[in-house]
Every structure is written in C-alpha cells, then in structure tokens.
Amino acid sequence: MVSHWISEGNIKSIENGGAYEVLEEEVYRFIETYRLEGRAFKEGIDDQTMIGRLLEEITDLKKQKYTSPLH
Template identity: 45%
Template sequence: MKSKNGFLILKSIIKPEVLKQMGKLTEKEATLLMNSYGIKCDVKLVKEWLNEGKFKGNETDGIYTIEESAVYDFLELLRWEGTAHEPGIDDQTKLSRLLEEVNDYRQRVKKLEEEKSELERQLQDLLGTVPF
C-alpha cells in the first residue's frame, strides 16, 4: 500500500505500535524538514502555526508530534500561496495574478531579446560578418 506522501508501508511486517509512530515528527524535526524545502522558520514559528491550526499536531506530556503528511500538505499550500493557483482564491484575484504573470513574462522576453541582439552585435564585431 502506498501512503499519501509516497512511503511504502508493509503493514504485514511492521508491528502496529511501530507503525503508529511512523510519519510523526517532533516540532524540531518538522522545522528541519521545512528548512530543507527552503522555508525559513524556527521551532517557535512552527509552534505558532500549530496553535493557528495551519497543520495538526498531537500533544502528549507537553511534547507535540506532527503528522509528516500534514507538513507536506502545508508545504504544498505554501508553494502556491500568492500565485494564481492558490487554493481558495476568487476568480477575480486569480485573473489579476495571471495577468501579472503574463506581464512579467513579457518583460523577461523583451529583456532576453535585447540581450540576444547585443550578443549578435558583439559576435558580428568579432567576426566581421552578420552571422544570422
């Protein structure tokens, strides 16, 4: 059986008590996982996110554990935040963000065309002919 985050779980081999602990992260481990994906956060911020309900955790004897899949789900939401693909945004916001993206790409294309022209000019100066 394949779980949501891609780990293969062989239920027939793993003891139930071990299986129950698989995929659970401490606040520190969740922080390190997010850091490895380029999310700048510390344990304090992870605790804030837990308190805000950004992802779910369980507290036992003052120690939180967080489902690894919940962290991956949160990372996926962060990935799309602020883009036209952010879940839950209205159509007007989505359209506005898409138009911004189109304008950004047009500016990039224009800059690349200018760079290409300059490089062609430099090549022409070096070779003494028009290469294209």
C-alpha cells in the same frame, strides 16, 4: 518557526505529553499551501482573482524575459 505555524493553526498537530506531533501528510499539505500563497492557484480564491493573478504572473515573466542578460 514551526511552533509559530502550529500556534496560528497553519499546521495541524497532535499534542503528546507536552510535545507536538505533526503528521507527514500535514507537512506536505502545508508546504503545498505555502508554495501557492499569493499565486493564482491558491485554494479558495474566486475565478476573477485567479485570472488577475495569472495575468500578473504573465506580465512578471515577460519582464524577466526581456530584462534577463541572456535575452
């Protein structure tokens, strides 16, 4: 899976004798980017899209609250 992400350019790597090395900070950057994918705070989205995603997240959280067995 990691080799797929490297080949797509999602993780920057350094080739070293046929093996690929990925710097630790690059792994953290990728994880953070992946975690925010499709979320309101994804890097590079405009304010209108961010607000729309936040409203969707609020709606989803309200649905979860009212359909949870603890409610």
